[in-house]
Amino acid sequence: MLTKLELPIPARAGRVLLTSSSPGYNLGLDKLGTWLRSLGWATSVNPLRNVVSPGFDLYAFSAVFTWDLPALVEAVQTVPNDREVWIGGPAPSAMPSWVQERTGIQPVLGPDPRFERQPGSYKWCRTTRGCPVGCYFCIVPKIDGKSVLEYDDFEPAPVVVDDNLLRSSWRHQKLVVDKLAGAGFPSIDLNSGFEARRLEQKHVDLYGRLPLKAWRVAFDERKETDHVRSAIQLLRANGIPSKQIPCYVLAGNEPFADCLWRAQKVLEWGGEPRIQMLKPLNWLRPRKDIWVNPRLDWTTELAVNFPRYWYSYAWRRVEWEDWARAGFRYDGVMTTEGLGRLRATRTSAIARWAASSAADFATSESDSETSVA
Ligand code: SF4
Numbered sequence: 151m152l153t154k155l156e157l158p159i160p161a162r163a164g165r166v167l168l169t170s171s172s173p174g175y176n177l178g179l180d181k182l183g184t185w186l187r188s189l190g191w192a193t194s195v196n197p198l199r200n201v202v203s204p205g206f207d208l209y210a211f212s213a214v215f216t217w218d219l220p221a222l223v224e225a226v227q228t229v230p231n232d233r234e235v236w237i238g239g240p241a242p243s244a245m246p247s248w249v250q251e252r253t254g255i256q257p258v259l260g261p262d263p264r265f266e267r268q269p270g271s272y273k274w275c276r277t278t279r280g281c282p283v284g285c286y287f288c289i290v291p292k293i294d295g296k297s298v299l300e301y302d303d304f305e306p307a308p309v310v311v312d313d314n315l316l317r318s319s320w321r322h323q324k325l326v327v328d329k330l331a332g333a334g335f336p337s338i339d340l341n342s343g344f345e346a347r348r349l350e351q352k353h354v355d356l357y358g359r360l361p362l363k364a365w366r367v368a369f370d371e372r373k374e375t376d377h378v379r380s381a382i383q384l385l386r387a388n389g390i391p392s393k394q395i396p397c398y399v400l401a402g403n404e405p406f407a408d409c410l411w412r413a414q415k416v417l418e419w420g421g422e423p424r425i426q427m428l429k430p431l432n433w434l435r436p437r438k439d440i441w442v443n444p445r446l447d448w449t450t451e452l453a454v455n456f457p458r459y460w461y462s463y464a465w466r467r468v469e470w471e472d473w474a475r476a477g478f479r480y481d482g483v484m485t486t487e488g489l490g491r492l493r494a495t496r497t498s499a500i501a502r503w504a505a506s507s508a509a510d511f512a513t514s515e516s517d518s519e520t521s522v523a
Contacts (some may be wrong), residue, residue, distance in 0.1 A: 163190035164207030169221035172214040185265035200224040212239030226253040275307035281314040306333035316348040348380035370400040386420035397421040402428035425457040
């Protein structure tokens with residue numbers, strides 16, 4: 151059973167091993183390490199995800215995705231018996247009882263107040279926490295809460311991983327853009343994107359001051375149709391190219407025809423669909439495993455091939471219906487065949503250039519011979 155967790159400040163410094171059971175950068179662990187170093191600790195980052203080495207006083211674990219929790223549990227089970235263990239991060243916060251039953255350790259739920267605001271030089275930053283929207287398929291409200299906390303003192307970084315920046319105050323958003331613009335990054339990834347329902351011209355004007363990699367939006371349910379259409383059309387009207395408007399299309403949450411329709415509408419309005427297949431929030435099997443919503447008309451075949459169609463850009467050459475009818479493949483001219491022709495053209499151009507250069511060279515040689523003479 152989960153109880154109110156004491157979050158101790160270590161009385162004396164020692165050696166800590168930081169283990170992230172999810173691949174990639176882990177902002178929380180980076181902040182924890184920075185905080186402990188400020189208290190005199192020696193920190194080491196574990197290169198492995200599911201096992202630790204002995205010799206540390208404290209073992210800290212984090213996982214971002216629930217499908218990484220089995221690896222986290224395996225790693226915790228290798229910690230020497232008499233050592234202290236801390237567990238936190240988004241995935242343990244999503245399934246704390248499951249983790250506690252298998253490790254005997256109660257995870258920290260949500261952001262850890264001991265180092266959430268720890269100053270430092272990080273690869274990512276957060277300027278807010280929380281989102282009041284409460285989408286049923288999203289873990290953010292459970293972990294970060296439904297009210298928006300604004301961190302005006304954030305340290306700018308080129309990747310901003312807020313939950314829903316447009317739900318923060320206008321004053322905060324202007325401050326965020328001022329600080330990011332002042333940092334001079336060549337490119338900025340506002341990773342959580344722009345909530346279509348909130349996006350207005352004033353936001354395009356404000357965030358347009360930044361070298362954004364993309365203007366991410368999402369089209370998760372048909373009921374958002376009017377908002378998403380307006381948002382994409384607004385971005386296009388401001389001269390933003392389609393390839394810079396990735397629109398995340400949740401799939402598997404509505405009947406197949408509705409999901410297909412949403413993706414096709416994104417294209418029609420001027421964005422590029424990025425399919426995200428719905429998974430249960432307590433998904434523990436490997437990430438690549440397929441989940442098929444038993445309440446709808448999806449099949450494993452569709453769940454595999456629908457994202458393939460969009461991510462492979464097959465949609466540029468063929469309609470979904472034709473692609474599906476051809477066995478989920480494209481049977482027209484292949485890009486590689488086109489490339490073959492391109493290579494042949496390039497080879498013959500190079501040959502012509504080489505021949506004409508040789509002729510020029512011969513001419514200039516004879517010219518110089520003539521002039522010397
Ligand atoms: S708006 Fe975005 S962050 Fe907020 S609950 Fe919905 S999916 Fe999550």
